[in-house]
Amino acid sequence: MTPQPTPQGVDHPTFNPPPCDHGLSVPGLYEYQSKHSPHHPVFKYANPQEGNIHYVTFSEAWGNIGTVAEVVSRRASKSQEKGFEADRPIVGILAISDALSYIYTLVALMSLGYIAFPIAHSLSADAVAHLLEAKGATRLFVSEDEKMQALAHCTKDMLGKKGATLQLLPMITPQDYAQQRQTSALCLRNLAHIADDEVTVIYHSSGSTGLPKPIPITGRALASAGNIPCLGDIDLVGKCIAAHTNPPCHGTGIMTMTWPLISGMTCALYPPVHPLIVPTPANFLAAWQACNCDIVVCMPVFIEALARDIANLPALKALEMLAYTGATLTKSVGDKLVQDGVRLLSLWGSTEVGTASKTFPRDMPGQDWEYFEFSPNVPFVMEPQEGMERVFEPIRIVTESSYPNVTNMELDGQPAWAMGDLLEQHPKKPTQWKVLGRKDEKIVFSTGQCLNPVPIENIVAQDPNIGTAIVFGHGRIQPGLLVEPVQPKGGPQDGEQWAEKYKDLIWSVVEKANAHIQGPYAITRRMILVASKEKPLQHTQKATTRRGVCLKLYMTEIDDLYASNSDQSPVHREFPGRM
Incomplete structure (x- = not known):
């Protein structure tokens, strides 16, 4: 039996939800709402210059998308003179951009019939080249900042050595649509017709265990993502969701782009200003308070940072929901927040399947x-x-x-x-x-015993002196711990003598973690490996550790560590777990 959604926007003065069988694409839904809910806010942001809140209505958003589509079309037409080899070319986006401009670009590309391919700007050149080559993308919108320009040109050179071409196009900025005409050409013509089962956008996996993999999403699947919040228990119309830290190039960005279309919620973002606002826990908190957000959806790293200061507790308690996604939240942190009256909610899913947990329940857990x-x-x-x-x-x-x-x-x-x-x-x-x-991530020791490293790593990572912690030991006789120090303000320190002092500094939290390890698999001091500043550990855009990449980076040091501890032989060691 098909689940019945919770009605959204019941008797609301500015929002009219589309019918359940609307059959519209995401660009089609933006166009629909520009006509049926023109004055309803889809986005909002705190304007730092004027000290007020700017509401982006569906009418304004669709007008801006039309203007952006004109700009995209002109730039694409120039590149088309050099040959767009496909009827529906795949166009990549590699940009450090404000969220509004990025969302407008995505929707504009889809409205023109192109296949949009947002790519995380945290990837390496070989990862970006791998993704573009895998899908045959030959055009890439790139932001003007030095970092992205260098990454894009390096990617272009790598593809060129393989005989592939890549044309770099200027990324859309707020200036491109700031002087929008009241009537955009896009609003006067039909949208490109794309069949429901055809790919309309491509996202990619995080690459936690190697090179990222492209994830094609059909028009029907992307539009269906807008139904997700309607399968909760509450009418979300008029609710403000803090989506500041959910980048449009990531799976959580699908939420920002699609959820308001069916539910009538408003997504709060950072303002489209220059220089761009780089998210921090502090400015995230300030931004959602300025926008009077009812619900926050973010990665656990922000929650854990804010939870360390009791002064932030009133703001956290004031939320109707504080939802985390993308990674696990440290249990001790979550337990304390709930005990103090914060309404925590776990959202679970992936880009491959979308949001798979029930969103916005009436009864909090x-x-x-x-x-x-x-x-x-x-x-x-x-x-x-x-x-x-x-x-x-x-x-x-x-x-x-x-x-x-x-x-x-x-x-x-x-x-x-x-x-x-x-x-x-x-x-x-x-x-x-x-x-x-x-x-x-499950570690299987040479004895056949298993260990889930994530809870151990979460405990260790709570030490303020530790930036990243990775438990290793697959196929070995005992576990080890790779840690990356938080460098002191006086400057980075390194060397064997400093590493030994650092192990003394963090040993208490390692002992705390060991208390949660069953059996004879405690992490010993000799099995702690301190990462070097010359070989920093790598992370995904979600701020999670690229486990496989990091362990490969330190493979030699790990092998040497086990070799130097070869006296830890199973000959005389007891293994009650094998009885």
Whole structure:
């Protein structure tokens, strides 16, 4: 049975939701709302110069998208003279940009019939080149900053050596649509007709364990993302969602672009100013307070930073919901926040399947804040994990009404997507689940015993002297810990003697983490590896660690560490777990 959405915008004076069977694309929904909800705000931001709030209505947004489409079309037409080899060319975006300009560019590209390909600006040149080459993209919008220009030209050179061409185009900026005409040419002509099952945008995986993989999304799937908040329990019209730290090139950016279209919520963003505002926990808090946000959706790194200062507690408690996504929130931090009255909510999903947990429930989970229920329109088969009680890998299956964006396996002869996440079922509420970590992060020692490193890393990372922590040891006899120090204000320090003092400094938190390790797998002082400032650890745009990349970067040092500790032989060591 198809789940029934919660009605949105009931009797609202400025918002008129589209019919459930609207059959419109995302650009089509923006056009629809510009006619049926022209004065309803889709975005808002605090204007630092004027000290007020600017509301971007659907009418203004669609006008700006039309202007941007004209600019995009002109620039694309110039490049077309050199040969767009496809009827629907794939156009990449590699930019450090304000969110509004980025969203306008995405929607404008799709409205013209192009396939938009937003690429994270945190990637390396080889990763960007890999993505563009994999999908045959030959055009790339690039922001004017020195970092992106260098990255784009390096990427272009790498592709050129393989015989591929790449044309770099100037990224859209607020100046391109600041003097928008009242009637844009796009508003007067039909949108490019794209079949529902054709790809309209391509996102990509984070590349946590290697090179990122492209994730094509069809027009139907992207438009359906706008229905996600309607499958919660509340009418969201008029609610303001703090989306400042959810970049448009990331899967969470789909939320910002699509959720207001069906629900009538308003997404708050940083203002489109120059120089750009770089997100910090402090300015994020100030921005959502200035916009009077009701709900915050962000990565746990922001919550954990803000939770360290008790002065921020009133602002956190004032929210109707504080939702985290993209990674796990440290349990001790979440427990304390809930105890102090903060309404925490876990949102779970991926770019491959979209938001898969139930959003915006009427009853908050309280002490069970780590747990969530599946969204009623996202069906899973739960694959039990051997030797792990109540732990499953969810497998997203295909149904007549819904499907994952990509597949990586077959189940009962049908394509499916194995999530790779490990979920633990609530011991008393079987419909509730919490994230334990990634299946590919599970460490299997040479003894056959398993260890999930994520909870250990979360505990260790709470030490203010530690920037990043990675537990390693797959295929080994014991675990080790790779840590990257937070460099002191006096300047970076390095060297063997300093590393030994640093281990003394962090040893107490390692002991705290060891208390959570079952069996004879405690991390010893000798198995701590301190990262060098010459080889910094790498992170994704979500601020999560690129585990596989980092361990490969330190493979030699890890091998040497185990060699120097070869006296830790299993010959005389007891392993009660193997009895």
